[in-house]
Amino acid sequence: MSKKIVVIGLGLIGGSIALALQRSPENRVFGYDASANTLQSAKVLGVIHEAAQDPEIEAKDADVLIFATPVNATLEWMKKIQAWQLREDVIVTDTGSTKQMIMDEAELLQARGITFIGGHPMAGSHKSGVMAAKPILFENAYYMLTPLASTSKEQVKNLENLLKLTSAKIVVVPAEEHDHMTSVVSHFPHVVAASLVHQLSKENETNGFTRRLAAGGFRDITRIASSNPTMWQDITVQNKEQIQQQLSKWQQEMSRVQSILTEGTDDDIFRFFSEAKSFRDDLPVSSGAIFTTYDLYIDVPDYPGSIAEITGYFAEEKISITNIRIVETREDVFGILVVSFQTNGDRQRAAECIRSRSPYEFYIS
Ligand SMILES: NC(=O)C1=CN([C@@H]2O[C@H](COP(=O)(O)OP(=O)(O)OC[C@H]3O[C@@H](n4cnc5c(N)ncnc54)[C@H](O)[C@@H]3O)[C@@H](O)[C@H]2O)C=CC1
Numbered sequence: 431m432s433k434k435i436v437v438i439g440l441g442l443i444g445g446s447i448a449l450a451l452q453r454s455p456e457n458r459v460f461g462y463d464a465s466a467n468t469l470q471s472a473k474v475l476g477v478i479h480e481a482a483q484d485p486e487i488e489a490k491d492a493d494v495l496i497f498a499t500p501v502n503a504t505l506e507w508m509k510k511i512q513a514w515q516l517r518e519d520v521i522v523t524d525t526g527s528t529k530q531m532i533m534d535e536a537e538l539l540q541a542r543g544i545t546f547i548g549g550h551p552m553a554g555s556h557k558s559g560v561m562a563a564k565p566i567l568f569e570n571a572y573y574m575l576t577p578l579a580s581t582s583k584e585q586v587k588n589l590e591n592l593l594k595l596t597s598a599k600i601v602v603v604p605a606e607e608h609d610h611m612t613s614v615v616s617h618f619p620h621v622v623a624a625s626l627v628h629q630l631s632k633e634n635e636t637n638g639f640t641r642r643l644a645a646g647g648f649r650d651i652t653r654i655a656s657s658n659p660t661m662w663q664d665i666t667v668q669n670k671e672q673i674q675q676q677l678s679k680w681q682q683e684m685s686r687v688q689s690i691l692t693e694g695t696d697d698d699i700f701r702f703f704s705e706a707k708s709f710r711d712d713l714p715v716s717s718g719a720i721f722t723t724y725d726l727y728i729d730v731p732d733y734p735g736s737i738a739e740i741t742g743y744f745a746e747e748k749i750s751i752t753n754i755r756i757v758e759t760r761e762d763v764f765g766i767l768v769v770s771f772q773t774n775g776d777r778q779r780a781a782e783c784i785r786s787r788s789p790y791e792f793y794i795s
């Protein structure tokens with residue numbers, strides 16, 4: 431039986447869900463976005479079947495309504511839809527990175543007979559916007575659902591069945607636990623990444639050369655500081671308490687580091703790094719790894735055409751790349767070309783291609 435789905439907010443996440451839901455011919459996906467340009471792009475790119483000019487009208491006979499807007503905008507929409515005429519069995523859900531405040535608002539919807547099941551796919555990137563949307567974004571990632579205790583199991587099952595099209599691993603967790611866990615692995619790390627960039631920016635006021643040395647490690651650890659500031663403002667506002675608790679723990683951790691440096695032995699310093707390495711190395715790769723790129727570092731000579739040469743080899747062997755950048759750490763000698771791939775298999779093929787077709791050295795991060 432065909433299903434009408436209305437997605438509000440057609441950026442990276444809304445667009446990716448819309449694309450994933452289109453995998454079933456039974457689904458008819460309507461979309462709406464506050465930005466007319468985004469709405470038009472979503473239609474032209476085929477991210478949605480139909481552009482909704484008025485989401486209230488399209489929502490009337492919708493089976494599922496999905497908010498993929500920044501979380502404060504989602505709260506506003508949840509207030510608005512209290513007055514909408516919706517189907518009795520409609521499922522309303524969201525994709526927001528925070529859950530407690532959203533689920534508090536969901537109680538008010540529930541009181542009006544509207545089922546709202548919170549959702550959060552733990553996959554994404556620092557990129558935003560509809561152009562970055564892709565149907566495979568959520569594959570193998572965790573997708574957390576936070577139903578109210580009063581929500582029927584059958585409605586939760588119905589939503590789970592629909593979301594199977596994302597190929598994500600669906601787990602049900604209480605909203606409070608969700609906000610605690612995400613503060614540890616996502617929200618607070620975004621604060622740290624932004625702070626590291628602020629620290630470099632302050633250094634830049636007195637020593638402009640340092641930023642030119644910011645190569646692989648600094649870029650890796652601060653990648654998420656390039657995320658959408660509006661989205662992170664909203665997340666931080668909604669999960670302030672949990673983030674503050676993580677900040678206190680971080681301050682304790684920094685005091686521990688301070689005392690290792692002032693009073694510890696060389697062995698203590700070794701242990702500090704080796705314990706972190708072994709825990710980090712044991713982290714699961716595909717489950718809960720939020721954003722994985724498979725990077726290949728190629729030492730290219732600094733002459734015109736060398737990048738075209740390499741991308742030409744990949745094109746000839748039909749190896750898709752997802753990103754390409756030059757990291758220049760050593761002036762006048764070589765540049766390192768970093769090419770990213772969607773899968774480890776693509777990266778291995780690319781490595782083999784460079785090995786067999788070029789004299790360049792490469793390494794895998
Ligand atoms: N970016 C990420 O990696 C992840 C984001 N999320 C959550 O998903 C939601 C969407 O995030 P993204 O897609 O990354 O953001 P995005 O910035 O790519 O897209 C958001 C879209 O919502 C639209 N929008 C903003 N306010 C609106 C409003 N009031 N009404 C209608 N449309 C509005 C914007 O025009 C934009 O197209 C957020 O709640 C975020 O916390 C969840 C998982 C991962």
Ligand SMILES: O=C(O)C(=O)Cc1ccc(O)cc1
Nearest residue numbers: 527552553554555556720721
């Ligand atoms: O790019 C990254 O590593 C992210 O952190 C993406 C992300 C952002 C917000 C979420 O709620 C979940 C995932």
